Amino acid sequence: MAKLVAVTIVVIAIISAIPILRHTWWMAEDISTHGAPIDEQMSETMAEAGISFLASQILLAYFIWRFSGSRPGEKIKHLPGGAKAMVWAAILLVGTEVMALGIFGTKAWATIYFTPPAADAMPIQVQAGQFAFYFRYPGPDGKFGPTHPDLINEGTQNFFGLDQDHDPDSKDDIVTAEMAIPINHEIHLLMHAKDVGHSFFVPELRVQQDFVPGLDLSLHFTATKIGRYEIVCTQLCGLGHYNMKAYLSVKSQSDFDDWLKKQAAQQ
């Protein structure tokens, strides 16, 4: 019976490792310039965690196979130094592993989050609110007009609370429900939440950042592949959370210019 358990453990461990080794449910294709260190970090984490998992399961199976059952008169053997040494060894091994991953991971993260955007990065504002994202482009003047929360009116499509009659900087602001960006051009995304916490997640862009009510957060990234990608909220934000999404269109520069012109005409 014990031998059957040992074999089952090894079989389950190997079957679990197969889809990970074969990348069956791997991440979506990376379309960002900053994604490589993230993917590398992910691979390393998976490899190290996977090796540790397999090693521990095989060791467990070996111990069950080898030491199960009892022979009459046999004396129970103990490891020299008792369990204490084993526990210390485990803490050291796991601790070193976690620390190493943490240090390398922080480095990968910091190269993305702690570097300022390029001077010519295109600013786009995104507002998350239950249960939709809206985007604002500053228009030809390059300036975002101030927002007035008391003027927010979804019925009149004033999602940002702009006062275009009185604020000159708001006059040419372009508000859209879809986010379009030019390919190979850095985007400086300025994020704020209208109500509760939300998240901006584009798996292909390797970008996932929470919106925190009351905080203006920002991100910068460059997309390298034309296409249409889903932007989803990954913070449970209320009853419509499951349907809180928008689309990101990565376009060629000329297609993007045309799109922006068309959007400006519809304001």
Add this chain to the structure above:
Amino acid sequence: MKAGHKIAVMSSALLVLAVGFLYPGKNVSAASEGKITGTIKLDGTAPRQRPIDMSKEPSCAKIHESNPVHMENVVAGANGALQNVVVYVSEGLTGNEASAVSSETPTWDQKGCQYIPHVMALNPNQHFKVTNSDQTSHNIHPMPKQGGPNHEWNKSQPTGAPPFDIFWTNEEIAVPVKCNIHPWMHGYMAVVKGPNAVSDASGSFTINLPPGSYTVTAWQEELGTQTQKVTVGAGKPATADFTFKAK
């Protein structure tokens, strides 16, 4: 005349009088003896009604692909004909007319991620049906005035869910309705006493009501209210045209 007969005659007379007083109020056909018709117009240029981007909801965006929908805050047609204006009697209704509840059950449909109709007029306690004709879930979230007599509610209606029946208990002009899942969806339910109408695409309306003197009010969601006094004669339609000035 004997005293007994006298009492019987007087009681009968009182009964006849009482029935006479009550009868017209209870008789629905009496309301059709007169009517108010009119046209509602916009003086000036209607504010630009922005097209609505429904890309968030591909099933709805597809429906409107070739013909994008626009905002409906001020819907002005040819010659400034103003649609979606609620017309109701704000003064002059007798008690029975004011408390009468229409037996019609209108439908508030969610179709192509729009409310159809955009504006609906109802009597207090008049039932209406909420339907979802879309391939997506909606939530119907009317927001009556806070602290007012009507209570806010918020119901989800997934695709294929059966219609539900509901009503407002108190007068309120008007209750804004929104869908939290699709923030561009917006409409109004005007809860008014007595006969009412909502102007059609040609800006016209008709209200059937008994002869009398009334104050008629027209309400438009962006342009506010207007009133005028109207006298309705028996068998002769009275006219009440309204002109709203564009902001």
